[in-house]
Amino acid sequence: MNEKQIFNKAYAPALLCYIKAYNNAPLGSHLKSTLKKAMRNSLEQWSHRTPELVSQEAEKLSKKHHVDLFKTRYSGRGKCLKKYYLNKKGKKIECLNLVWEHTTPLKKLIESLCKYDNIKAIKDTLNSYSGVCWITRKEDNKLTRKGYKNNRLGGWRKCYKKCGIIIKRKP
Numbered sequence: 001m002n003e004k005q006i007f008n009k010a011y012a013p014a015l016l017c018y019i020k021a022y023n024n025a026p027l028g029s030h031l032k033s034t035l036k037k038a039m040r041n042s043l044e045q046w047s048h049r050t051p052e053l054v055s056q057e058a059e060k061l062s063k064k065h066h067v068d069l070f071k072t073r074y075s076g077r078g079k080c081l082k083k084y085y086l087n088k089k090g091k092k093i094e095c096l097n098l099v100w101e102h103t104t105p106l107k108k109l110i111e112s113l114c115k116y117d118n119i120k121a122i123k124d125t126l127n128s129y130s131g132v133c134w135i136t137r138k139e140d141n142k143l144t145r146k147g148y149k150n151n152r153l154g155g156w157r158k159c160y161k162k163c164g165i166i167i168k169r170k171p
Helices: 003-024 030-046 056-064 106-113 119-128 137-145 156-162
Strands: 053-055 082-086 092-096 098-102 132-136 167-169
Touching: 003 030, 003 119, 030 106, 053 056, 056 098, 056 132, 056 137, 056 167, 098 137, 106 119, 132 137
Parallel strands: 053 132
Antiparallel strands: 053 167, 082 092, 098 132
């Protein structure tokens, strides 16, 4: 089994518990809201494995720092230096050059998962999830400016293409 399959097998039963509790919680309740946040937190941890996608620009940046992004998890996001800028109040703000980008927003994944009440369907959904991609801060800003921060109408590939983001798949 590869890393993705191992994670999917381990996380699917936990997600099923969250999904059942979420679907049974009263509509609009604080409980429903906290269960959705817990599911999101769990999926964030689930996604912290080695990525299968890297943008061409992120790879160029990482090579300057002798970092292989296909072997770098979320926790390694600071390896390619940080940049700083001044906010409106003149305060120095740290900003990472690389972004761990969910190609399909987790909100959409959660919506898909909440339709199911069995492990097989959850595993299938996790297996088909487009995954995460290392992109540069500049590329992330382009996605945001074009309205793709939390929405990928037409799919993530189309949105990336419209923003000029070229993706490389793990060899």
